[in-house]
Amino acid sequence: AQTVTQSQPEMSVQEAETVTLSCTYDTSESDYYLFWYKQPPSRQMILVIRQEAYKQQNATENRFSVNFQKAAKSFSLKISDSQLGDAAMYFCAYRSQETSYDKVIFGPGTSLSVIP
Amino acid sequence: DAMVIQNPRYQVTQFGKPVTLSCSQTLNHNVMYWYQQKSSQAPKLLFHYYDKDFNNEADTPDNFQSRRPNTSFCFLDIRSPGLGDAAMYLCATGQLNTEAFFGQGTRLTVV
Numbered sequence: 001a002q003t004v005t006q007s008q009p010e011m012s013v014q015e016a017e018t019v020t021l022s023c024t025y026d027t028s029e030s031d032y033y034l035f036w037y038k039q040p041p042s043r044q045m046i047l048v049i050r051q052e053a054y055k056q057q058n059a060t061e062n063r064f065s066v067n068f069q070k071a072a073k074s075f076s077l078k079i080s081d082s083q084l085g086d087a088a089m090y091f092c093a094y095r096s097q098e099t100s101y102d103k104v105i106f107g108p109g110t111s112l113s114v115i116p
Numbered sequence: 117d118a119m120v121i122q123n124p125r126y127q128v129t130q131f132g133k134p135v136t137l138s139c140s141q142t143l144n145h146n147v148m149y150w151y152q153q154k155s156s157q158a159p160k161l162l163f164h165y166y167d168k169d170f171n172n173e174a175d176t177p178d179n180f181q182s183r184r185p186n187t188s189f190c191f192l193d194i195r196s197p198g199l200g201d202a203a204m205y206l207c208a209t210g211q212l213n214t215e216a217f218f219g220q221g222t223r224l225t226v227v
Contacts, residue, residue, distance in 0.1 A: 043204060091158060097213070103164055
């Protein structure tokens, strides 16, 4: 079974600075997706960024980028130029690509605070 | 514009009184998921559908049931809610090669 681990329950960053959130996962599959989701206090889960395992290039979305290390099973999220609106819970998630109706598995989350 | 819609946003039910939460989608996705999320925890998958094929997680209590009458709608039935079932319930949809798209959730309070 696949598992997702986030070792940082809480993180804080100064506004305009950069922060990196860690995620590791365990799987025996070769094809899968990895995601970072953001859940602000309003509680709707929003996709931040996705990475296909077969792609070596790290995904980027504006201020958000990932460092995907497939051999190490590591998938960290870097937030540059942090803004107050980035404060939220961040969940790392895994989805198999090897079946069509597989589940999305979440890590325990990292609570990010942004200090003005 | 809302793509995954959950109703109601807030639900209060009495201990032991059956309650139904609903979810609808405009994305025409094959997969629909129900997650339970307790405060400061990760969402926990209860079950999911691929079209009409139902997939129950092994640790989902029998107290929780689900129905999917058509592609657009999915329901979560809690037959006899206990105090421990108070949580946010998240519905999500997905398709092959996509992420999961979430609704805003229904916060369930059991009194």
